[in-house]
Amino acid sequence: MRIWFCWTAVSACLALSAASPALTKEAVKQPHRLVVQVDQNDPAVMNLALNNVTNVIEYYRAKGEEVDIDVVTYGPGLNMLRADTSPVQDRLKRLKDMAFPSKVQLSACGNTKEGMEKKEGHPIEIMSEAVVVPSGVVRLMELQEKGWSYLRP
Numbered sequence: 093m094r095i096w097f098c099w100t101a102v103s104a105c106l107a108l109s110a111a112s113p114a115l116t117k118e119a120v121k122q123p124h125r126l127v128v129q130v131d132q133n134d135p136a137v138m139n140l141a142l143n144n145v146t147n148v149i150e151y152y153r154a155k156g157e158e159v160d161i162d163v164v165t166y167g168p169g170l171n172m173l174r175a176d177t178s179p180v181q182d183r184l185k186r187l188k189d190m191a192f193p194s195k196v197q198l199s200a201c202g203n204t205k206e207g208m209e210k211k212e213g214h215p216i217e218i219m220s221e222a223v224v225v226p227s228g229v230v231r232l233m234e235l236q237e238k239g240w241s242y243l244r245p
Contacts, residue, residue: 124152124159125240129232133168135179140245141172142183149191158194162235166201166228170208173200175217188221201228 126148130141145161152159163172171177178184188196200222209216218224225231236242 122239124148124157125235125238126159126161127232127235127240127242128161128163129242129244130163130165130169130172131167131228131244133171137245138169138172138180139183141243142180142187144243144245145187145196146190149194149196152194160195160197161191162197162199162231162240164199164201164225164228164231164235166204170200170204170228173198173219173222175219178219181219184219184221198222199225199228199231201231202226204228 126145128141128145130138132138141163145163148159148161165172172180173184175181184198188198198219198221200218202224203226205216205218205224232242
């Protein structure tokens with residue numbers, strides 16, 4: 093009897109799938125989304141993160157698929173997106189153009205930026221390619237809650 097119920101459920105699913113094009117394999121495919129954390133002022137870590145991002149973009153490009161990536165910086169890692177201190181500034185500028193049609197967002201923690209400005213006594217300029225978010229940690233958390241994959245190089 094269990095087998096009959098299983099086959100009934102399978103038959104019902106197959107019939108529903110055939111009747112509803114919205115349930116095809118392509119329609120239920122999840123988007124590729126990756127959030128990358130950078131919280132260290134270390135050029136090696138920054139370059140490793142960018143190597144990972146580049147490899148992911150190239151992997152999905154070869155498959156004819158897109159990927160959304162958000163590189164979230166906070167704490168000492170905010171130096172990655174500072175216009176005056178970023179050791180990877182040129183690479184970041186090229187990355188956004190190279191990624192198309194995939195999307196790369198560079199997120200700078202607003203809390204960290206405010207703390208650095210207070211400590212240094214002057215405004216801090218963030219690269220024009222970046223977006224200031226209220227909190228880097230909250231950004232990481234909320235993207236993961238929405239199903240984004242997480243990477244900390």
